[in-house]
Amino acid sequence: MRRKLVAGNWKMNGSLAANALLLTEIESGLKSNMSSATCDVAVCVPAPYFAQCQGLLNGSAITLGAQDVSAHEAGAYTGEVSTSMLQEFECRYVIVGHSERRAYFAESNELIAQKTVRALQAGLTPIVCVGETLAQREAGQTDSVVAEQLNVVLAAIAVSDLAKIVVAYEPVWAIGTGKTATPAMAQEVHAMLRKQLQVKNAEAAAQVRILYGGSMKPDNAKELLAMSDIDGGLIGGAALKSVDFLAIIQAA
Numbered sequence: 001m002r003r004k005l006v007a008g009n010w011k012m013n014g015s016l017a018a019n020a021l022l023l024t025e026i027e028s029g030l031k032s033n034m035s036s037a038t039c040d041v042a043v044c045v046p047a048p049y050f051a052q053c054q055g056l057l058n059g060s061a062i063t064l065g066a067q068d069v070s071a072h073e074a075g076a077y078t079g080e081v082s083t084s085m086l087q088e089f090e091c092r093y094v095i096v097g098h099s100e101r102r103a104y105f106a107e108s109n110e111l112i113a114q115k116t117v118r119a120l121q122a123g124l125t126p127i128v129c130v131g132e133t134l135a136q137r138e139a140g141q142t143d144s145v146v147a148e149q150l151n152v153v154l155a156a157i158a159v160s161d162l163a164k165i166v167v168a169y170e171p172v173w174a175i176g177t178g179k180t181a182t183p184a185m186a187q188e189v190h191a192m193l194r195k196q197l198q199v200k201n202a203e204a205a206a207q208v209r210i211l212y213g214g215s216m217k218p219d220n221a222k223e224l225l226a227m228s229d230i231d232g233g234l235i236g237g238a239a240l241k242s243v244d245f246l247a248i249i250q251a252a
């Protein structure tokens, strides 16, 4: 049985004041409503706020994560943030290959595979994002696009590391648009991704959590999370509102 994971991706949002309020509200909501949380909860915050959020989450059940990481270890890479820097702030998760990084920063499948390997080497849990655009879906290319995105990562990692990754299926057309894949549509892709993982190693594939992301909200979370291969959510907009984020955690 895979334990569900609800991870908030704050993207480029937040401020010292807003973060403190949001995390305090989520913490107190978790304490009062869910004495024993039955899922893992993480927040992937902008790098400048690692120290603040590490402090706020001290002793909390919420785990800290990052939204990206460098494929390089250290040195003359202006603007990059390394895995060891993430570790110093007790980040456990790191999102790699988010569609916004692919689209706006031209990240290739190969670079995303390198980042995944680097994260695994550092003992971090990479959340590897895959997903098709609307044009690709309409052209019937969903399976081939997401399969290729995942395959390049799978080819780069050791079999012994397979169970250590998290995969997130995020149809690009559903991100921040209010349009969500139906539970059946999402399940179909998740099941296909699971089969692909099984080719590498069946036992490990059964342990890999595959999250859904793309306009997951309190009103659709329960149905999506009820699907057999949907093991949690990667939440954007709704992770910025404590009430909504808590409701999704409750649904999980």
Ligand SMILES: O=C[C@H](O)COP(=O)(O)O
Pocket: 009, 098, 170, 174, 175, 176, 177, 178, 213, 214, 215, 216, 234, 235, 236, 237, 238
């Ligand atoms: O990483 C999160 C996804 O991009 C989903 O964002 P969204 O919930 O705002 O659609």
